[in-house]
Amino acid sequence: MPSTKELRARIRSVSNTSKVTGAMQLIAASKMRRAQDQVMQGKKYSETLYKLLMNLSSSVDEEKENIPLLENRVIKNKLMILITPERGLAGALVGNINKKALEVISSSEENYTILSVGKKGFRFLNSRGHDIVEQLIIPDRPELSDTIKISEIAIKGFLEKKWDQVDLLYSEFFNTTSQVPKSQVILPISNPESTNLIGSKDYIYEPSAYDVLKDITPKYVRSQIYQSILESFASEHSARMVAMQNATDNANELIGELTLDLNKARQETITAELLDLIGGISALEGK
Amino acid sequence: MPNNLNVNIVSPSGEILSGEAKSVIAPGSLGQMTILPKHASLLSSLSKGKIIVNLENGEGSEFEIDAGFLEVSNDKLTIIIEKLSQ
Numbered sequence: 380m381p382s383t384k385e386l387r388a389r390i391r392s393v394s395n396t397s398k399v400t401g402a403m404q405l406i407a408a409s410k411m412r413r414a415q416d417q418v419m420q421g422k423k424y425s426e427t428l429y430k431l432l433m434n435l436s437s438s439v440d441e442e443k444e445n446i447p448l449l450e451n452r453v454i455k456n457k458l459m460i461l462i463t464p465e466r467g468l469a470g471a472l473v474g475n476i477n478k479k480a481l482e483v484i485s486s487s488e489e490n491y492t493i494l495s496v497g498k499k500g501f502r503f504l505n506s507r508g509h510d511i512v513e514q515l516i517i518p519d520r521p522e523l524s525d526t527i528k529i530s531e532i533a534i535k536g537f538l539e540k541k542w543d544q545v546d547l548l549y550s551e552f553f554n555t556t557s558q559v560p561k562s563q564v565i566l567p568i569s570n571p572e573s574t575n576l577i578g579s580k581d582y583i584y585e586p587s588a589y590d591v592l593k594d595i596t597p598k599y600v601r602s603q604i605y606q607s608i609l610e611s612f613a614s615e616h617s618a619r620m621v622a623m624q625n626a627t628d629n630a631n632e633l634i635g636e637l638t639l640d641l642n643k644a645r646q647e648t649i650t651a652e653l654l655d656l657i658g659g660i661s662a663l664e665g666k
Numbered sequence: 667m668p669n670n671l672n673v674n675i676v677s678p679s680g681e682i683l684s685g686e687a688k689s690v691i692a693p694g695s696l697g698q699m700t701i702l703p704k705h706a707s708l709l710s711s712l713s714k715g716k717i718i719v720n721l722e723n724g725e726g727s728e729f730e731i732d733a734g735f736l737e738v739s740n741d742k743l744t745i746i747i748e749k750l751s752q
Contacts, residue, residue: 435709523748585709585710590695591709591710
């Protein structure tokens with residue numbers, strides 16, 4: 380049994396830890412709310428853009444091949460845009476994304492080049508000797524303009540045929556407790572033949588459907604990258620909040636157990652002292 | 667009021683405007699245009715210029731944009747832009 384002094388010291392250190400994790404939980408919670416808000420706001424934009432794209436691609440048929448970002452060519456090289464958090468302490472989130480990244484890379488026959496956003500993925504893949512073309516850092520609460528550099532690298536390389544396909548790997552945000560790593564092809568833009576847009580042939584296009592489609596494709600790529608970054612941030616803060624909440628709960632539980640031990644130890648010393656006293660008295664009386 | 671346009675201006679950081687309007691003036695890539703209710707379905711790219719929304723209550727809103735897209739269909743008008751001009 381540790382002494383009361385040792386127990387007090389341990390309780391103090393655990394309660395300090397619980398204060399730190401509690402504070403981190405609150406910070407993560409407020410950042411999470413903002414990030415979730417941004418995801419919601421951004422969704423409207425990317426969904427509207429997607430609707431327009433579908434509308435257009437159903438009315439441009441023959442010339443579609445001439446739009447560079449829609450071009451399906453033989454895939455020799457691929458680019459992976461890997462979006463990971465800057466910092467850890469977010470539970471299994473980082474590990475899950477990195478595991479998924481390795482899985483995608485190893486299951487593909489083509490060669491992958493990596494564009495890494497966030498330190499965690501960069502360190503992980505760099506230590507494994509993967510070819511990392513660029514390492515970028517996106518500030519918290521990103522604007523679309525903060526993410527344009529990523530899309531520019533991706534689009535430029537695609538047009539220069541450095542890679543024939545661009546994958547996006549990020550953590551999809553469902554809700555506070557559920558985030559799943561997701562791999563998505565963003566270039567060439569896939570256009571599922573939309574049959575549900577009846578009447579879209581009646582549209583007037585200015586200057587022409589082909590020109591509008593050509594203009595809209597890079598915007599669509601940008602919006603997809605932006606949205607995935609927003610989701611990654613929301614996932615990161617949610618995962619961190621949950622992890623810190625668990626840590627705080629565990630610390631508090633530990634404090635409870637230690638306090639119980641401390642009380643026991645204290646009582647034991649008192650009992651021992653009393654026994655000593657009583658023993659002394661009865662020894663005196665027995666004389 | 668049946669003869670109104672339902673206007674939404676959407677950007678990545680959220681909706682900039684959402685409401686009923688009598689008319690909308692926008693800088694189309696082929697020249698400035700005014701959209702009134704019952705306009706034929708249209709999808710146009712927008713160039714640098716000013717969007718003016720004449721709201722139902724008589725007020726007007728103006729936005730400067732660099733580029734964007736405009737869609738009208740069934741009196742629902744959506745303008746999508748990456749950002750407002752500074």
